[in-house]
Amino acid sequence: MSSPAPSGNGQPAGTPPRVVSRLNPANAVTASRFLTLPPFLWAVHHGQHDVAFFAILICGLLDKLDGLVAKIFDCRSVFGELFDAITDGVCYGFCLVTVLVYGWAPWIPVVIALGLGGLNSLLRGAYVKRAGRPVNYKSYAMERLVAFVAYLVGFAVAGYEVTYFYWTFVPLMIVVVAHDGRRMLVDPVPPPAVQAPAAAATVGAV
Amino acid sequence: MTLGAHSLIAWIVTVGTMSLSCAWLVYDTRNLLRLRGADRRDPLVRDKLFGYVIGIITAIVGIVGVLRYHF
Numbered sequence: 392m393s394s395p396a397p398s399g400n401g402q403p404a405g406t407p408p409r410v411v412s413r414l415n416p417a418n419a420v421t422a423s424r425f426l427t428l429p430p431f432l433w434a435v436h437h438g439q440h441d442v443a444f445f446a447i448l449i450c451g452l453l454d455k456l457d458g459l460v461a462k463i464f465d466c467r468s469v470f471g472e473l474f475d476a477i478t479d480g481v482c483y484g485f486c487l488v489t490v491l492v493y494g495w496a497p498w499i500p501v502v503i504a505l506g507l508g509g510l511n512s513l514l515r516g517a518y519v520k521r522a523g524r525p526v527n528y529k530s531y532a533m534e535r536l537v538a539f540v541a542y543l544v545g546f547a548v549a550g551y552e553v554t555y556f557y558w559t560f561v562p563l564m565i566v567v568v569a570h571d572g573r574r575m576l577v578d579p580v581p582p583p584a585v586q587a588p589a590a591a592a593t594v595g596a597v
Numbered sequence: 598m599t600l601g602a603h604s605l606i607a608w609i610v611t612v613g614t615m616s617l618s619c620a621w622l623v624y625d626t627r628n629l630l631r632l633r634g635a636d637r638r639d640p641l642v643r644d645k646l647f648g649y650v651i652g653i654i655t656a657i658v659g660i661v662g663v664l665r666y667h668f
């Protein structure tokens with residue numbers, strides 16, 4: 392029940408990767424996001440927009456909190472990054488399907504978004520196979536779109552310019568998945584030894 | 598849902614969307630300007646440039662959406 396910490400975390404070169412238990416506070420916060428899904432479903436089923444809104448709000452806040460907890464307790468790991476990405480997909484996918492089924496969101500953009508989300512997951516799986524190691528592909532553009540997806544659920548629950556936001560999301564998602572797909576399938580995979588300093592430089596630049 | 602609750606949620610969405618969109622617009626514009634002299638042949642630099650542009654577009658979409666709702 393442990394996994395190595397991701398590269399570029401300040402360890403001296405040549406030292407073996409620090410082993411982090413999977414049962415750590417950051418992963419506990421990530422896992423707790425699943426607890427917001429039953430209240431969300433209950434609220435949508437009973438037409439309780441306010442309860443549904445606060446459920447998705449808490450889910451989004453916990454998404455921001457787990458990264459902070461990982462930094463404070465120094466328990467970042469490859470497993471944690473993958474678990475966080477999977478939890479994002481499950482939670483926001485579940486909420487999108489729920490608002491779709493209950494007619495709170497237009498079905499065409501939701502179906503396109505879910506399809507592209509599934510395609511993106513397959514591309515990430517292909518990238519892991521190409522890289523030959525459990526690495527979470529980092530995409531600056533997709534990070535921004537994931538935040539947009541969380542807002543999409545909130546817009547549907549609040550009845551807030553739903554058609555506008557859902558239809559503007561679709562072309563953005565198409566462009567980002569096409570861009571990331573090319574990088575994951577075509578561009579050369581950077582070796583781990585080269586990737587670590589590049590990642591460290593990225594943190595310094597931003 | 599009561600009218601009051603809907604109004605409260607709408608204002609929370611307005612404040613949340615507007616504040617995040619404006620902050621994001623400034624943040625990604627600043628990031629983009631910092632990368633002006635970077636080597637664009639580097640895949641990581643290209644990915645960051647693309648991500649920041651998507652971030653700016655997303656922020657503008659958010660601001661326009663809020664304005665559409667209120668005006």
